[in-house]
Amino acid sequence: MPEIIVCIKHVYDETDLRIDRVNNRIDFEGAKTKISDDDKNAIEEAVRIKEKHGGSVTVLSLGGAEARKSIKEALAMGCDKGRLLVDPVFDGSDAIRTAYVLSLAVKKIGKFDLVITASGSTDIYSGIVGPSLAEFLKIPLITFVTKISELSSNKITAERTLEEGLVETVECDLPAVVSISREINQPRFPTLLQIMSAGKKEILEWNSQSLGAELSLVGKTGSKIQVEALNVPKSARKRIIFEGSPEDTASKLADALLKEGIEVK
Amino acid sequence: MTSVIFSENPRLVPELVTAAIEKLGAVDVRAVVLASSQETGASKIASVKGVSKIYELKHDASNLVSQEQVAVKGLEIVCNEARPSFVLVAATRRGREVAPRLATRLGYACITDALNPRLEEGRIVAERVVWGGNAIAKISTKDAVVMTIPPKAHEPATGEANPELRPLEVNPGAEVRVVGRSQKPTGKVNIKDADVVISAGRGFKKKEDLSLLDELAQLLNGVIGASRPLTSDLGWMPEERQVGLSGVTVKPKLYIAVGISGQIQHLTGMRDSKLVVAINTDKNAPIFQECDYGVVGDLYCVIPALIRALRSKKV
Ligand SMILES: Cc1cc2nc3c(=O)[nH]c(=O)nc-3n(C[C@H](O)[C@H](O)[C@H](O)COP(=O)(O)OP(=O)(O)OC[C@H]3O[C@@H](n4cnc5c(N)ncnc54)[C@H](O)[C@@H]3O)c2cc1C
Numbered sequence: 091m092p093e094i095i096v097c098i099k100h101v102y103d104e105t106d107l108r109i110d111r112v113n114n115r116i117d118f119e120g121a122k123t124k125i126s127d128d129d130k131n132a133i134e135e136a137v138r139i140k141e142k143h144g145g146s147v148t149v150l151s152l153g154g155a156e157a158r159k160s161i162k163e164a165l166a167m168g169c170d171k172g173r174l175l176v177d178p179v180f181d182g183s184d185a186i187r188t189a190y191v192l193s194l195a196v197k198k199i200g201k202f203d204l205v206i207t208a209s210g211s212t213d214i215y216s217g218i219v220g221p222s223l224a225e226f227l228k229i230p231l232i233t234f235v236t237k238i239s240e241l242s243s244n245k246i247t248a249e250r251t252l253e254e255g256l257v258e259t260v261e262c263d264l265p266a267v268v269s270i271s272r273e274i275n276q277p278r279f280p281t282l283l284q285i286m287s288a289g290k291k292e293i294l295e296w297n298s299q300s301l302g303a304e305l306s307l308v309g310k311t312g313s314k315i316q317v318e319a320l321n322v323p324k325s326a327r328k329r330i331i332f333e334g335s336p337e338d339t340a341s342k343l344a345d346a347l348l349k350e351g352i353e354v355k
Numbered sequence: 356m357t358s359v360i361f362s363e364n365p366r367l368v369p370e371l372v373t374a375a376i377e378k379l380g381a382v383d384v385r386a387v388v389l390a391s392s393q394e395t396g397a398s399k400i401a402s403v404k405g406v407s408k409i410y411e412l413k414h415d416a417s418n419l420v421s422q423e424q425v426a427v428k429g430l431e432i433v434c435n436e437a438r439p440s441f442v443l444v445a446a447t448r449r450g451r452e453v454a455p456r457l458a459t460r461l462g463y464a465c466i467t468d469a470l471n472p473r474l475e476e477g478r479i480v481a482e483r484v485v486w487g488g489n490a491i492a493k494i495s496t497k498d499a500v501v502m503t504i505p506p507k508a509h510e511p512a513t514g515e516a517n518p519e520l521r522p523l524e525v526n527p528g529a530e531v532r533v534v535g536r537s538q539k540p541t542g543k544v545n546i547k548d549a550d551v552v553i554s555a556g557r558g559f560k561k562k563e564d565l566s567l568l569d570e571l572a573q574l575l576n577g578v579i580g581a582s583r584p585l586t587s588d589l590g591w592m593p594e595e596r597q598v599g600l601s602g603v604t605v606k607p608k609l610y611i612a613v614g615i616s617g618q619i620q621h622l623t624g625m626r627d628s629k630l631v632v633a634i635n636t637d638k639n640a641p642i643f644q645e646c647d648y649g650v651v652g653d654l655y656c657v658i659p660a661l662i663r664a665l666r667s668k669k670v
Pocket of ligand 1: 127212487555556557558559581582583584597598599600601602603613614615616617618619620621624634635636637640652653654655
């Protein structure tokens with residue numbers, strides 16, 4: 091029966107940030123937080139596998155104490171155990187350093203068949219953690235998975251969707267890392283009962299010491315990229331807006347398009 | 356500075372050459388291609404001015420080998436020899452797997468979807484769209500770095516060249532085995548390359564109503580795209596027609612957003628269009644802040660009226 095690990099990220103809700111275009115500032119203060127959207131698909135897939143094949147699902151998250159909220163939500167969706175990787179020395183870890191810490195947690199769990207990640211997170215969307223994690227663990231990786239077709243005790247077969255509708259069916263031995271695409275499923279909404287009983291499930295906290303993390307390889311010290319600035323994108327559009335009857339506005343728009351040199355067949 | 360560039364699609368290599376030389380000041384550019392990619396003559400396509408060497412990753416002739424595995428292994432060998440300051444990989448899905456794996460293996464930094472890569476005071480700097488398009492992060496590194504570069508962000512380099520060809524036998528092992536490839540029918544529509552893209556949003560009430568746009572598309576010689584609710588949520592249109600952060604980025608001469616509110620994730624995919632037009636009932640829709648011309652009105656009336664107007668006014 092498969093032992094599955096899902097990696098999730100607790101993020102600010104990007105639709106709830108206050109964007110100050112005039113002063114080029116982004117205000118995170120008081121913004122809502124959530125499980126990164128695509129991680130819900132990763133959780134959903136893990137739980138579906140459990141429902142079909144048995145086994146159990148452990149959810150891993152590197153983050154601050156607030157990330158507990160997202161782990162609880164994952165437990166409500168059907169995961170069995172939570173592991174929060176929390177330590178001030180992890181602050182400022184770039185994606186590769188995050189993958190390193192996650193790899194230590196996976197090794198600490200020890201017995202597992204599948205690690206499921208999303209293809210990217212809704213905040214930064216760098217798409218690095220899944221592939222990098224597979225490298226640290228030195229196990230096979232299947233990316234952009236849109237369907238898990240078969241899972242046996244020692245092998246997984248999956249479909250991955252690449253550009254222009256190219257679908258590749260691949261297989262590999264377990265354990266493996268699989269990064270999923272959003273289209274793979276529709277995540278469930280936990281019921282009130284599930285939310286309440288999730289409170290009884292176990293969440294352990296692991297820090298750098300319990301993970302045996304090399305301090306020079308985590309946090310800002312270990313990270314090789316720096317974020318120097320966050321800027322609000324600028325727009326330089328004309329913003330000529332027509333209001334009135336459909337005939338009138340459409341006629342003005344048609345004139346404008348022709349004036350701009352748009353060709354009409 | 357030495358740089359190594361890679362794409363499994365050799366047609367993207369010339370764009371990477373431009374980024375490497377003109378943006379990042381590389382003097383020695385070595386291209387890596389897959390020798391048995393379906394396109395024969397990958398090396399020939401990649402032989403543009405500025406490329407000094409081409410490594411042809413030769414692998415098991417069967418087409419069903421994992422291209423990513425061959426690429427990572429081959430690039431690892433090449434990088435250990437060339438010791439590049441940076442590696443550029445085209446940001447296709449395969450490239451998005453290859454880059455972070457290679458960076459992790461080599462202990463390099465990794466920057467994905469790097470926009471406007473450049474040198475500033477000895478650091479490599481790039482921009483990335485983050486927070487669902489709400490912000491642009493300026494990222495830098497002092498270390499050797501693997502970057503993915505979005506297709507079409509740089510003019511392809513041209514000009515004849517005679518780079519040294521180096522075949523490289525790669526045996527990556529068979530961790531991941533490809534058991535089949537198939538092509539989902541995508542139709543002939545390619546919104547990425549179209550000069551005119553007309554996108555439909557949640558302002559449409561039923562799937563059948565999308566046909567309203569057909570005639571407009573015909574008149575303007577355009578293709579029809581969509582916002583995310585119409586693709587992944589409602590399934591009214593295939594995924595490859597989705598414009599935006601998690602879809603396709605388009606840069607047409609004319610982009611018309613019909614019944615689209617203009618959420619930041621959508622804007623991210625069409626922001627670089629030359630001319631943007633919006634049609635929306637809601638005067639306060641954010642799309643009106645991001646358009647050149649806007650019509651406040653019901654698409655069900657405005658679209659037919661626009662078709663009539665264009666018909667009668669065309670020269
Ligand atoms: C991580 C992430 C990635 C995302 N990626 C994408 C992406 O790639 N692409 C994308 O598009 N979205 C993406 N989204 C979703 C995005 O946030 C919005 O939800 C989506 O763009 C909204 O689509 P819409 O404008 O069609 O719908 P809505 O926001 O519902 O807007 C519909 C608009 O239609 C107008 N309308 C209604 N009736 C009419 C009428 N009769 N005539 C004219 N106008 C009318 C309304 O006034 C409204 O402005 C993403 C979201 C997240 C969180």
